Amino acid sequence: MFLARIDGTLTSTRKHATLEGVRLLIAQRLEADGSASGEPVVVLDRMGATRGTIALVSTDGNLAREWLGKTTPARLVVVGLVDDVHGVAGRTP
Numbered sequence: 001m002f003l004a005r006i007d008g009t010l011t012s013t014r015k016h017a018t019l020e021g022v023r024l025l026i027a028q029r030l031e032a033d034g035s036a037s038g039e040p041v042v043v044l045d046r047m048g049a050t051r052g053t054i055a056l057v058s059t060d061g062n063l064a065r066e067w068l069g070k071t072t073p074a075r076l077v078v079v080g081l082v083d084d085v086h087g088v089a090g091r092t093p
Helices: 062-069
Strands: 002-010 025-031 041-045 054-058 077-082
Touching: 002 041, 025 054, 041 054, 041 062, 062 077
Parallel strands: 041 077
Antiparallel strands: 002 025, 002 054, 025 041, 054 077
């Protein structure tokens, strides 16, 4: 799992059949200090995340397969919306 900032939505007119009707979001992985890490990724959302939201993203493909079927070609799923982060290493209060 990792924290990510939701930066936008992705629209696709053609996609794998298991992804029909699924919200696709563009997310930027975050380091412990809140800085961006790596390239943006596409995540599946059923939590209602919006632009600017900090989300908890699961990297366990089993969750996506349970939700969308065994043949789904996805594994990154928003599993929580973060209200606040406390006690992060390296941060001062």
